Amino acid sequence: MRLIILVAAATLGTLPLCIGAAAAQDQVKGQTPTQQQSIASSYRGMFVCERQAGSTDILHVPVDFAVRGGEVQFARPLFNLRGTRVLGSELGAGSVDPGGKVHVTSVWRYGGITVHGDYNGTLTPDEGTLSGTQSWRGPGGQARSRTCEIALVQTANAQPVTSK
16 A cells, blocks of 8 residues: 555655655554665656746656675666657666665756756655655756655565675
8 A cells, every 4th residue: 555655645645744654653563664674676666857948737757676696787868958858878877775865866868968967865665755856957047956865665576685
């Protein structure tokens, strides 16, 4: 049931409230995030970002995460401002500690603009949530940024992995 709530919450902008509720549920079960078992090897979910200037809507796209030891990689599609054409992929990489704390970054370029993504969060054996910021500087020197939320669930074929 938490999966449905997290994906819906990410879409509605209420993800921080659901994250708190999920953490409270874990504490009720007698586990804190650092006491939980090994994280899974792969996750899928939704990547939701604020609407940026010039775009028609918020960004709401699928994302895949892969975990190998203490390393994490992710990929999600990049669209044009109208959201009608895939231009490429945002590819990110980072680390996960034994307690499930994740930090991933990405860099991509489009039309003379370089975008930096920076995301932090937590993975558990079943799910994960991350928050972050995409920052860029336009050709005219204007700096912009937007916040993003990522809600994940373990894929059906995921196997537990241990951190290095």
